[in-house]
Amino acid sequence: MPNGEYLSYVALGDSQTEGLGDGDDTxxxxGFADRLAEHLAAVNPGLRYANLAVRGRVAGQVRSEQLGPALALRPDLATVVTGxxxxxxxRFDAAEVAGHLEEMFSALTAAGAHVVTLTFPNVGKIAPLARPIRSRVFDLNTRIRAAAARHGVTVAETGRQAVATDxxxxxxxxxxxxxxxxERxxxxxxxxxxLPGSDDAWTLPLPPQRVPTAVQAAGAELRWAAAFLGPWLGRRLRGQSSGxxxxAKRPQLLPLTATPGSAAVTGRQESS
Incomplete structure (x- = not known):
């Protein structure tokens, strides 16, 4: 669409697209999709927006559960973020995950949607205990870029910016x-x-902050492992998912009004 003229936007994905970390279930x-919808609505006041994302979903589930409903909504713009x-x-298989993404890219672009996806940052810099899987991230990012190029999908290169691991x-x-x-x-x-009014300010670094000592950093890792990693591993062993x-919190295309600095989604349908 020229000059950001989108009248309908559908977001597919998992917890990041659902918005975890930005507000809570109370x-x-x-989340970024709601925030993006607000930016879109500021340019296109008649925008309608749906968010089909559900936390805990893997790429195959996003494809099997969300692609059909997304196609039925016939959006002008769709974001697909999963993996x-x-x-x-x-048992991570980068080719399998990329295959699910490519199937979604192919179907949505063939239906006339402008599709956008993201690359992922180096998780080893965000959580040092996750360093063993950083090669997986690099592999998946390479495959995402290749699949996107084959289908004319736009890639927001969040994974390449240093600020992404702040x-x-x-x-x-x-x-x-x-x-x-x-927000970034x-x-x-x-x-x-x-989109009119957008720029590269999101890539700029944040103001410097004090670097923790080795002891402080080690303590932070232990607290994180106890508070988050342990419970997460426990759910995996029990075959449970947060989702x-x-x-989906917003399964239908509904009008949205943009109010700077606030969540402006109207007709919101929260999950329970």
């Missing part, structure tokens, strides 16, 4: 973006699609 989740939950699984852009669990992180992701997508029993 007050409601916002992180796959990266964390013991801890202030991540919530305490280090798996989900913080409100500032979600939305700005990255806005720039990638050349069990949940459905």
């Amino acid at each position: 007050v409601g989740l916002r 992180v939950n796959d990266l964390l699984r013991p 801890p202030r852009l991540w919530s305490a669990d280090r798996l989900h973006a913080s409100p500032l992180g979600h 992701i939305a700005a990255a997508v806005a720039q990638a699609i050349h 069990n029993g949940r459905t």
Whole structure:
């Protein structure tokens, strides 16, 4: 669409697109997709927006559960962001994950949607205990870029920016973006699609902060492992997912009004 003229936007994905880390289930989740929708609505006041994302979903589930409903909505713009939950699984297959993404890219672009996706940052710099899987991230990013190129999909290169690993852009669990992180992701997508008023300010570093000592850093890792990594591993061993029993928070295209600095999604349908 020229000059960002989008009248309908559908977001597909997992917890990052649902908005975890930006609000909560009590007050409601916002997230980069809601924030992007607000940017879009500021340019296109008649925008309608749907968010089909559900936390805990792997790429195959996003394809099987969300692609059909997304196609039925016939959006002008669609974001497809998934793969992180796959990266964390013991039996990760980058080719399989990329295959699910490519199938979604192919189907949505063939239906006339402008599709946008993201690359992922080096998780080893966000959570040092996750360093063993950073090669998976690099592999998946390479495959995402290749699949996107084959289908004319726009890639917001959040994975290549140094600021993407600043801890202030991540919530305490280090798996989900913080409100500032979600804001930067939305700005990255806005720039990638050349939305009027967007620029590269999202790539700029944050002000310097004091570097923790080795002892402080080690203590922070232990606290993170106890508070988040341990419970996450426990759920995996029990075959449980944070998304069990949940459905999309906004399954239909609904009008949206843009109010700077606030969650402006109207007709919001929260999951329980």
